[in-house]
Amino acid sequence: MNNRDQIFIPLLKEFTKLNLKAIKESNYPWAPFIPYAFSEYRYEHPRVFYIGIDTYYWGTTTEDLIMAYEVNDYSMLFHKNDNVVTPKRIFNEWYTNKGPFWEFICKMQLFLRDQKLRITSDLRNLSPLEERYISEIGYGNANLIELPKTLDKEGNWETIDENMYWQISESAKTIFSPIKNILDSYKPEIIFVLGGDIEDAYLFKGLNYKHLKNADEGKWRKLYYIQDYNVRIVKTYHPRAFCTQGSNNDEMVEYLYDSLKLFSFNDNTRVI
Helix, strand or coil: CCCHHHHHHHHHHHHHHHHHHHHHHCCCCECCCCCEECCCHHHCCCCEEEEECCCCCCCCEHHHHHHHHHHCCCHHHHHHHHCCCCHHHHHHHCCCCCHHHHHHHHHHHHHHHHCCCCCHHHHHCCCHHHHHHHCCCEEEECCCCCCHHHHHHHCCHHHCCHHHHHHHHHHHHHHCCCCHHHHHHHCCCEEEEECCCCCHHHHCCCCCEEECHHHCECECCEEEEECCCCCEEEEECCHHHHCCCCCCHHHHHHHHHHHHCCCCCCCCCCCC
């Protein structure tokens, strides 16, 4: 079920080889974000992936990437990548404040499993079964390289060589494919893309996709099929924008769940 090493190691090698000088000298601090899935992901249906925009700080650095490339061993890089966000951190360290992104993902994941809506305080006292549901999550980002506005928020942007940064960023967009790499690595059956401004041409690079335009409701909802893959894809706003656009996490959980029912199933996609 998990072919991530086979998919991503060759891509990471190519990316590093082509950009080694810029990676070493740009002062851009982070290795590319690599999508991952929690421990129970492979056991239940439907398998669900959530794709954000980019990451605010990350666990793997350019030094980690260079070391992995030079010794041809990516195990430590993946280990550090996968331990930035874990179910344990969600349950314990982020007990009182999971942030809008992970709060929404937890509510959405639980609703997909039992169609019960949790209020935010419910997320602080999950049962063992509910914790298992959270441990089934897969998570990725559309941008493997952090965006300038995120780097500025971190305080890193002003020290970065902009020309080298854009070389690294454009190279990552050329080499990696946001959804195809996840499909080939993890075989998800449902993907929620949480970023209404992410361009389809980039998001679906390398894929033959069908946009179900009749189901569009602006940036609230766009639905997609992918030819040759058993997956349904829903694109919507990032959870940080739900409130500013006039909604909230609870409404969006039910709305997006109902949106999945708009897909037809004559193509053998699995029902919820």
